[in-house]
Amino acid sequence: MSMVAAFYSNKSILITGATGFLGKVLMEKLFRTSPQLKVIYILIRPKAGQTLQERVFQILNSKLFEKVKEICPNVHEKIRPISADLNQSDLAISKEDMQELLSGTNIVFHCAATVRFDAHLREAVQLNVIATQKLLLMASQMSKLEAFIHISTAFSNCNLKRIDEVIYPCPVEPRKIIDSMEWLDDAIIDEITPKLIGDRPNTYTYTKALGEMVIHQESGNLNVAIIRPSIVGASWQEPFPGWIDNINGPSGLIIASGKGFLRSLRATPMAIADVIPVDTVVNLTIAVGWYTAVHRPKSTLIYHSTSGNLNPCLWHDMGLKVLAAFEKIPFERAFRRPYVDFTTNNFTTQYWNAVSHWAPAIIYDFYLRLTGRKPRMLKLMNRLLRTISMLEYFINHSWEWSTNNTEMLLSELSPEDQRVILLPLCRPSHANHWLEYIENYVLGIKKYLLKEDLAGIPKAKEHLRRLRNIHYLFNTALFLIVWRLLIARSQTARNVWFLIMSFCYKFLSYFRASSALKV
Numbered sequence: 001m002s003m004v005a006a007f008y009s010n011k012s013i014l015i016t017g018a019t020g021f022l023g024k025v026l027m028e029k030l031f032r033t034s035p036q037l038k039v040i041y042i043l044i045r046p047k048a049g050q051t052l053q054e055r056v057f058q059i060l061n062s063k064l065f066e067k068v069k070e071i072c073p074n075v076h077e078k079i080r081p082i083s084a085d086l087n088q089s090d091l092a093i094s095k096e097d098m099q100e101l102l103s104g105t106n107i108v109f110h111c112a113a114t115v116r117f118d119a120h121l122r123e124a125v126q127l128n129v130i131a132t133q134k135l136l137l138m139a140s141q142m143s144k145l146e147a148f149i150h151i152s153t154a155f156s157n158c159n160l161k162r163i164d165e166v167i168y169p170c171p172v173e174p175r176k177i178i179d180s181m182e183w184l185d186d187a188i189i190d191e192i193t194p195k196l197i198g199d200r201p202n203t204y205t206y207t208k209a210l211g212e213m214v215i216h217q218e219s220g221n222l223n224v225a226i227i228r229p230s231i232v233g234a235s236w237q238e239p240f241p242g243w244i245d246n247i248n249g250p251s252g253l254i255i256a257s258g259k260g261f262l263r264s265l266r267a268t269p270m271a272i273a274d275v276i277p278v279d280t281v282v283n284l285t286i287a288v289g290w291y292t293a294v295h296r297p298k299s300t301l302i303y304h305s306t307s308g309n310l311n312p313c314l315w316h317d318m319g320l321k322v323l324a325a326f327e328k329i330p331f332e333r334a335f336r337r338p339y340v341d342f343t344t345n346n347f348t349t350q351y352w353n354a355v356s357h358w359a360p361a362i363i364y365d366f367y368l369r370l371t372g373r374k375p376r377m378l379k380l381m382n383r384l385l386r387t388i389s390m391l392e393y394f395i396n397h398s399w400e401w402s403t404n405n406t407e408m409l410l411s412e413l414s415p416e417d418q419r420v421i422l423l424p425l426c427r428p429s430h431a432n433h434w435l436e437y438i439e440n441y442v443l444g445i446k447k448y449l450l451k452e453d454l455a456g457i458p459k460a461k462e463h464l465r466r467l468r469n470i471h472y473l474f475n476t477a478l479f480l481i482v483w484r485l486l487i488a489r490s491q492t493a494r495n496v497w498f499l500i501m502s503f504c505y506k507f508l509s510y511f512r513a514s515s516a517l518k519v
C-alpha cells in the first residue's frame with residue numbers, strides 16, 4: 001500500500017462540501033485508496049425535500065461510487081452524515097454531533113463554498129469567509145486534529161498577473177468586512193460591492209481571497225494548508241476518464257456549443273486555458289493532507305493546482321479540440337451545427353451575437369409560434385449570453401502561477417505514491433494529452449450530464465448532416481433573394497451579374513470545344 005494511502009487508515013476525516021463536485025471525488029478517492037479509514041464525517045444540509053440519508057444514498061448509488069462499493073462494500077457504514085448549515089452562525093450542528101466531531105476528527109478538508117459569480121456579497125461572505133472562520137474555531141477545539149486543508153481558488157488573486165504560493169493582503173481587513181455585513185443593509189452593500197471587489201471580476205474571487213486571509217490570521221497553532229485549483233474540469237483518469245456532474249466552468253459552455261446554441265464567444269485565443277482535471281486536484285489534496293499532518297510545516301503552505309505552467313493549452317487550441325471531439329461524439333438534437341467564432345472586440349461580439357444568437361432564436365421562436373407552440377429560444381439565448389458575460393473575464397486573461405510547493409510535495413512522495421496517488425498529476429507534457437482529455441470530457445458530458453445513449457451517435461451525426469444541408473440551402477436562398485433584389489434596383493449589380501454570366505458562358509464553351517477536339 002502507498003505511504004499516503006496507509007496514512008489515512010484508521011483516520012476520522014471531516015469533509016465540508018462533500019455533496020459538491022470536488023467533495024464527492026475527494027470522498028470517492030479516499031475510500032477507494034484507503035478503505036481502512038475509520039469514518040468520513042460529512043457536513044450536509046437537507047435539500048430539495050431530501051433527508052441527509054437520502055442525499056448520501058443518492059451519492060453512493062451514483063456511477064462515481066461503483067468502484068468504491070466493490071473495494072469497500074461497507075462504505076455506507078463509514079460515512080457519517082452530520083446535519084449542518086454553514087450559512088447559520090452556529091453552523092446548525094447539534095451538541096452531540098459537535099462533541100463527536102471535536103473528539104474524533106483527525107483531518108479536515110474544507111471544500112464547501114458558494115462558487116456562484118453573481119452571489120450577493122453578504123451571501124458570499126457568509127459562506128466563503130464566516131463559515132471558514134467558524135470551522136477554524138471548531139478545528140482549534142479538536143483534540144486529535146492533525147491537519148486542516150482549505151480549498152481556495154487559483155483566482156482568489158486574479159487581479160494580479162503573476163501569482164505566487166503566498167497570501168496577498170486585502171485592502172480591507174476581513175474582520176471589518178464580516179462586522180459590516182451585520183449592520184449594513186442590502187442596498188448599501190450593493191452600492192459598496194464594486195468598490196470592495198476593486199479590480200476582481202466578482203464577489204466569488206473576492207470572498208475566496210478574504211477566506212484565505214482569515215485562515216492566515218486566525219489559524220493559530222493549527223496545522224493548515226491551502227490548495228488553489230484553477231478551472232476544475234472533468235476527471236482525467238479516476239475513477240474513470242471524463243467523469244463530470246455539473247455545468248460549472250467550461251462544461252456548460254461545451255454543452256451550449258455542442259448543442260449549437262453557442263456560436264460565438266468573446267475570448268482571447270492566445271490566452272491560456274488553465275483547466276485542471278478534478279482527479280488531479282483531489283490527488284494533490286490527499287497528498288497535501290498527508291504532508292501537512294506528517295511533516296507539520298512551520299508556516300501555512302499554499303499549493304497551486306494549475307496546468308498552464310506545466311503544459312499550457314491556449315483557448316484557441318482548446319476550442320479546436322472541442323470541435324474535433326464533437327465530430328466523433330456529437331450531442332443529440334442539436335439546434336445548429338457546432339461551430340464557435342472567437343471574437344475579440346465589442347463590435348464583432350455584438351455583430352455575431354445579433355447574427356448567430358439572436359437572429360436564429362427569433363426565427364426559431366417565430367416558427368414555434370406558427371406551429372402553435374410556446375416560443376422559448378430567445379429567453380434561453382439571453383440566459384446563455386448572461387452566463388457568458390459572467391465567465392468572459394476568465395477566457396480573456398492569462399495568469400502565471402508558481403508551483404514550487406506543489407513540485408516540492410511531488411518530490412517528497414515515494415515512487416509508489418507518485419504512481420498511485422499522483423498518477424493524473426504526471427504532467428500532460430505532450431499536447432496529445434489535451435486531445436485525449438477533451439475527447440473524454442465531451443464523452444463524459446454526453447454520458448453523465450446529458451444522459452445520452454452512445455448508441456444514438458449515428459443518428460446524431462445524421463441530424464448534423466441534415467442541419468448542414470439546411471444551412472447551405474438557407475444561405476443559398478438568402479444569397480439569391482438579396483441578389484435578386486439588388487439586380488432589380490441597381491444597374492451596377494446588373495452589369496456585374498451579366499459579366500459573371502458571360503465569363504461562365506465563355507468558360508463552358510471553351511471547355512466543350514476542347515473536349516470535342518480531344519475526341
Ligand SMILES: CCCCCCCCCCCCCCCCCCCC(=O)SCCNC(=O)CCNC(=O)[C@H](O)C(C)(C)COP(=O)(O)OP(=O)(O)OC[C@H]1O[C@@H](n2cnc3c(N)ncnc32)[C@H](O)[C@@H]1OP(=O)(O)O
Binds near residue numbers: 254257323339384
Ligand atoms: C469552439 C468550441 C468552444 C467550446 C467552448 C470552450 C470552452 C470555453 C469555456 C470557458 C469557460 C471559462 C470558465 C471560467 C471559470 C472560471 C472558474 C473559476 C474557478 C473557480 O474557482 S469557481 C467554480 C466555477 N464556478 C462557476 O463556474 C459558476 C458560474 N455560474 C454562475 O455563477 C451562475 O450559474 C450564473 C452564470 C451567474 C447564472 O446564474 P442564474 O442565471 O441565476 O441561474 P443558474 O445558475 O440556475 O443557471 C441559469 C442558466 O444558465 C445555465 N448555466 C449556468 N452555468 C453555466 C455555465 N457555466 N455554462 C453554460 N450555461 C450555464 C444553466 O444551465 C441555466 O440554464 P437554463 O436553460 O436551465 O435556465
Ligand SMILES: NC(=O)C1=CN([C@@H]2O[C@H](COP(=O)(O)OP(=O)(O)OC[C@H]3O[C@@H](n4cnc5c(N)ncnc54)[C@H](OP(=O)(O)O)[C@@H]3O)[C@@H](O)[C@H]2O)C=CC1
Binds near residue numbers: 021
Ligand atoms: N469547480 C471549480 O472550477 C473550482 C472550485 N474551487 C473550489 O473548490 C471547492 C469546491 O467547489 P465545487 O465542488 O466545484 O463546488 P460545488 O458548488 O459543486 O459544491 C459546493 C459544496 O458546498 C456545499 N454548501 C454550499 N452551501 C452550503 C451550506 N450553507 N451549508 C453546507 N454546505 C454548503 C454544497 O452543498 P449542497 O449540495 O447542499 O449545495 C456543496 O457540497 C470550493 O471551495 C471552490 O471555491 C476552486 C477552483 C475551481
